[in-house]
Amino acid sequence: MSTSDGITAAGGWAVITGATGGLGASFARALAGEGRNVLLVGRNETALDGLATELTDRFRVSARPLVADLAEPSAVSDLVKQLNELDIDLLINNAGFAQHGPYEALDPAGQHDQLQVCVVALADLAQGIAPQLVRRGRGGMINVASTAAFQPTPYLAAYAASKAFVLSFSQALHDELQGKGVTVTALCPGPVMTGFWDQVGSTDAAFGQRLTADRVVAQGLDGFRRGQAVVVPGWRNLITAQANRIIPRRLAVKIAGLAVRPRGRA
């Protein structure tokens, strides 16, 4: 059985990082609902087990939980080895989190982990599976960036920079791999009310058009199937992203900082 994007439903696996909730769980449900086998990666074993059971029962697919802390370089290299023992068609590089606030007040270990998860692990996983995608000449990856990728963002400085990396990296890979039958898409959501914001601790930085996780995922998968390099769900988010490419960068930074500044703090 083969789906419209050429990804084999029977046998081929989709790997979803950050599958324990939010966008990742929504990707897992959408893909399993199409008959894909799914490998669910995250740290919360109970949540992964629960989702794997749900997907197996509902959709009669294989759903495997895989516990890994992507802030740990050795866990990422172990994961790459495991991925190469499977027939992977699709990588959803989704795990990530943000720290918000005045830079000097942010937890240094958290900042370091944020870069490990959002940048280093994402790039290592992409490179880990690229050879098998190219060898087969089909499938691809969706790398989850953000509307924060389009401009430097005060109070989300490292997070926005990490998402700018994801956007640039994905656009470059898209160009390299499209001639080899492999699609790479950067998905750039605006605010989605997931556990992400509980982890951030406030919604002060939730700037832009709010959409549900299911809608963001549906648009991401649709854009991927159309071979798009970049998907920005929501027309208002798309206009803001485009405007930030046109206006002077200094002005874009100022506006972003005003939009997401911590309320009630300096």
Ligand SMILES: NC(=O)C1=CN([C@@H]2O[C@H](COP(=O)(O)OP(=O)(O)OC[C@H]3O[C@@H](n4cnc5c(N)ncnc54)[C@H](OP(=O)(O)O)[C@@H]3O)[C@@H](O)[C@H]2O)C=CC1
């Ligand atoms: N929500 C939003 O407004 C937006 C989100 N995004 C991006 O979307 C992606 C998904 O976020 P969202 O679903 O909203 O947030 P959630 O907090 O709901 O999900 C984040 C996922 O990332 C996983 N994760 C975090 N740290 C690690 C780690 N060290 N190792 C392994 N997995 C980890 C979490 O799993 P666990 O805790 O089990 O490890 C969880 O499954 C992120 O990359 C985020 O930056 C982009 C734009 C807007």
Ligand SMILES: CC(=O)[C@H](N)C(=O)O
């Ligand atoms: C500031 C935002 O809402 C952004 N899309 C994100 O959190 O990644």
